[in-house]
Amino acid sequence: MTAILAFTIFAVAFCLIATEKIDKVKIVLVAAGIMTVLGLTPGAEVFFSEHEGVDWNVLFLLFGMMIIVGIVKQTGAFDYLAIWAAKRSRGRPYRLMVMLMVITAIASPFLDNVTTIMLVVPVTVVVCKRLAISPVPYIIAEILASNIGGASTLIGDPPNIIIGSRAGLSFNDFLVHMTPIVVIVFVVFVLLTRVMFRRSFQYNPERAAEIMSLQERRAIKDTGLLVRCMIVLALVIAGFSLHSVLHVEPSIVAMIGAGVMLLVTRAETAEVLEEVEWHTLVFFFGLFIMVSGLVHTGVIEAVGTWAVDTFADQPLAAATSLLFGSAVLGAFFDNIPYTATMAPIVEEVVAQLPAGDGEPLWWAFALGADFGGNGTAIAASANVVAIGIAxxxxxxxxxxxxxxxxxxxxxxxxxxxxxxxxxRYFT
Structure with missing residues (x-):
C-alpha cells in the first residue's frame, strides 16, 4: 500500500512538472513534504542515508562548480570563447552547433558532463546573442552531446562512478568497453541534429561579417585574474581525473576549488553567490527526497527483484532488460539515484551467472542509465543545470x-x- 501511494505521488508530481503550469520547485517541495508527512521517506535519515537519502555529493559538486564558473565569468573568458567559436564557424549556424557539440562531447568524459555544461552553456548564450540567433537549440544539442560523450569514461557521467565502484571497473575498462559505441552514437547524433534543428539554421551574413571583424582578445577584462582562475580550474580538473587514485569525491574537489578560487581572485563573495543557481539546487534537493520515498517503500527494489527472478539464468535477456529498462526508468527518476538503487540489484543478478558472463550486464546497465539521461528534461543533472542557466x-x-x-x-x-x-558480448 505504501509503495503504491509513494509511486502515485511521484507520478502526479512528474505529470505536473511536465505540464509546466506550476513552478517545478514548488511541485517537488510539496510532493517531498507530503511523502515525508505520510511516513513514505526514511524521516531524518533522508539527510544521512547514502542509499535512501539526498545525494549531497551531487549538490555540493554543483554548488562548487557554480561558484567557480561565476568567478571565471568575471574575466571575460566566456566572451573570448564565444567570439573565437563564432569566427571559426564563420557565422554558419550548423557549423557552429557541430563545433560546440564536439567541444562538449570531448570535454565531458574528463570534466564530467555537469561541469562541462556549466562551462559551455554561458559561452553558447553569448555567441548566439552576437549572431542574433536563439541559443535554445544549441543548448539542447549540447545537453544531449554531454550525456552521450560523458558515457565513455568512469568520471564522465555520475552513474558511471557508481557502477565502477560497485562492479570494481577501472577508468581503462570504461574506455575499452564504452568509448567505441559512444563515438558511433555521437557521429550519428551530429548528423541527426542537421534534421532535428533544421529550422534554426538561419544564416545572417551581416551579423557574420560583424563577428569576423571582432578581436577576441579584447574580451578579456583582467589577464591576471584569468591566469589565476585557469590554474585553479586546471587543478580542479586534475582532481576529477585522479578520482580513482586520490579517493576524494568530486564534490570535495569542487568545494576546495571554489574556496581556493575565492581566495586567490579576491572576488566578492556576495556577488559570486548571486551567480549560484539556487533554484536548480533546491529542485534537486526536493527530487532526491521524492526518489528516497520510492526507494524506502520498495518500489524500485520490486522492479529489480522481478528482474532477478525473470532473467537470472538468461544473460542476453538480462542485458536487454537492463539496457532498455534503465533507459526508460532513468529518464523518469533521474539516473543518479536510479543507478545507486539498482547497482546492488545488478550485482546480485551478476553473482548468479557463471564467471565471466556477468560483465556485459554492467555495460548494458551503464549504457542504459547514461543514454536514458537524455530522455526527459529532468533525467540527468546536466539537463536540469543547463535548463536552469538558460x-x-x-x-x-x-x-x-x-x-x-x-x-x-x-x-x-x-x-x-x-x-x-x-x-560484442553475445555473438
Missing amino acids: AQTGNRISFWQFTRYGVIVTVLSTVMAWAYVWL
Missing part, C-alpha cells in the same frame, strides 16, 4: 521542448547500444 539568461526551455528531442535521441542511442552489446 532560464537565468532569459532563454526558457520548456519540459516538452527538450523532451521531444531527447526522446528521439534516447530511442536511437539505446537501440544502437543494444546492437553493440549483442554483437
